[in-house]
Amino acid sequence: MNIVVCVKQVPEPTGTNRLDPASLRIMREGVDSVLDPADEYSIEAALQIAESQPDVNITVVSMGPERAMEAIRRGLAMGATKGVLISDPALAGSDALTTAKVLAAAIKRENPDLVLCATESSDAYTGMVPGGIAQHLKMPLLSYAKKLQVSGGKASIERQTESGFQKVEASLPVVVTVTGSINTPRYPALKGIVQAKKKPVDQLTAADLGFSPDQVGEKGAKEKVLGWSPAEQRKAGTVIKDDGTAAVQIADFLAKLKVI
């Protein structure tokens, strides 16, 4: 079975993303970048499938600047088989529409039975890329999985909903998006990190996948930024230290607001 996991290198998500006022893109210079923590869950999900059945290949695919190689290496260190890095200056500034197109073209070459993505990336969080990939590859989409089982040519998930969850299944090949409650991702072992350096990584350009430079990247993007302003922020109110009367003071506050 061939599993493809889509991964992304993102600015350290616990920091505050900043906008580069000139390019109006996410500031990536001078900011630590990491494998998107959201993608660790999908890599882990793939590894668990590989551990439960024979002959599973896991390919980690990323589109991004050269730096995205780190995300791929981290996936390989966790245990994936090989990597595909789509990196090309022409791709800079791509929107979700183009990203899905380009990734779909790269994924298709791997002849996948299962494509795994996070439900949304930590930096762009559009959640539009996985469904776009599914549409381009003409595959069903099993989304928001908090449980995943793959066997007998079928994938079954428990899918989060607004009010609980639903059980959903589809025959392979299929695109699955996973949430943070699906598993606990492993840390790469030292041995894994060493081995990762020797695992194969294909490097592709937009042209390798049949795209001309003006179809993709900034030029191909439909979404255009017109301008921006800082959002209004709330102001801090009173802060008290609990001296045993905090409950009474909160109750007074709530009473003033007529909550009680």
Added chain:
Amino acid sequence: MSKIMVFAQLNGGQVQKVALEIITKARSLGDVTAVVLGQGAAGQAALLGQYGASRVLVHDDTAYDQFLSEPAADTLGTLVETEKPDLLIVGTTYDGRDIAARLNARLDCGVITDAYEISLEGDNLKVQVPWYSATTIVDVTLQGGITRLLLVKPKSFAAEPLEQPLQPQVEQISAAISDSARRAQVTENVVQKSEGPRLEEASVVISGGRGLKQAENFSLLNELAGQVNGAVGASRAVVDAGWVPYSYQVGQTGKTVKPSVYIACGISGAIQHTVGMKGAKYIVAINTDPDAPIFKFADLGVVGDVLKIVPALTQEIKQRKG
């Protein structure tokens, strides 16, 4: 007059509130056509007319409820190709997002996610989007193509019925749902009931985070909620830890709540959490760490132990109620 198409999603045979919020906004932008797909679709026209839909397209077919994203994306894709509306607006629900993602690829149209202010003058579309956990408001537009696709989160707009409801023209959609769209099959729906008001609707929300130390301590919040007719929410950290179901999560990847009072218990106030609750009228925070970021947002901040203060508060309120 601009043509605005709104996908009015159903949940359990009822139009979702987010659809009414979107239609309220959409009626100020142009002529609104609502599309309703799934079991119960036929019975929704009057309600949609109250909020401003002048035309309602319905397809009352259970395939939309039984199979994820593909039947709805196929039908909406065909409708957009024939009707060529200026905008197609979809609510950011789980299903809405999946369907919009497919439509984006099929129609090659581009999409703006999380539109929270929309203006359309002639052909000029300007949409405000909160980026970077809503620290920055960015004005964006979509270029090229005829129909532009927008996603709108619940609670971005108020739902306001018209004083004079419209009597919408109702049309049956003739689309047949292909077998190839019947693939991701829903075999079971599990509804996890919670007591009291719904998180999104409650006027008091009491949320717990990692500071509660363990799952069992959520019962302290339930008891307090019981006293103030509130709903209980949570940070992602504790949802991921499995303490409470995902439906409790407030924040960027969870729900947006706008209660009168939000009480944050043992929550640090990470930006991805506060984006979901900073629309509350008043915020109370209880946290042992005087430097916790949540205190920058709180109207009343209490430096102290949530495990002591919350039960004491519940007691205090009980007493005052007599």
